[in-house]
Amino acid sequence: MLNKIKYYILEGTYEIKFISSFRRFKGIPIKGFIEPDTDTILINNNMSDSEKIITIIHEFLHEIKPNWSENQVEKKSLQLFRSMTSPDQLFFKKILKN
Ligand SMILES: [Zn+2]
Numbered sequence: 001m002l003n004k005i006k007y008y009i010l011e012g013t014y015e016i017k018f019i020s021s022f023r024r025f026k027g028i029p030i031k032g033f034i035e036p037d038t039d040t041i042l043i044n045n046n047m048s049d050s051e052k053i054i055t056i057i058h059e060f061l062h063e064i065k066p067n068w069s070e071n072q073v074e075k076k077s078l079q080l081f082r083s084m085t086s087p088d089q090l091f092f093k094k095i096l097k098n
Pocket of ligand 1 (some may be wrong): 072
């Protein structure tokens, strides 16, 4: 599953953007969001690196498994994050620097 997400990131049409303010969602603690029209994945920049990586995985899981509930997606995101190998971690750390 993680390989599929990495494939989506590398080969897909998605753009990941880190933003510090979710003005449209004032007062709601949004971690991440997909704009379906532009395939843009917005990630809240006010989080730790780990939280950002989990959120990126979370948002892509929504794309890969559109029928999964929010709970299923969140559970799987954490599980994938915890089972990441060192190359996986490096891959995601590089994305955070972009
Ligand atoms: Zn979600």
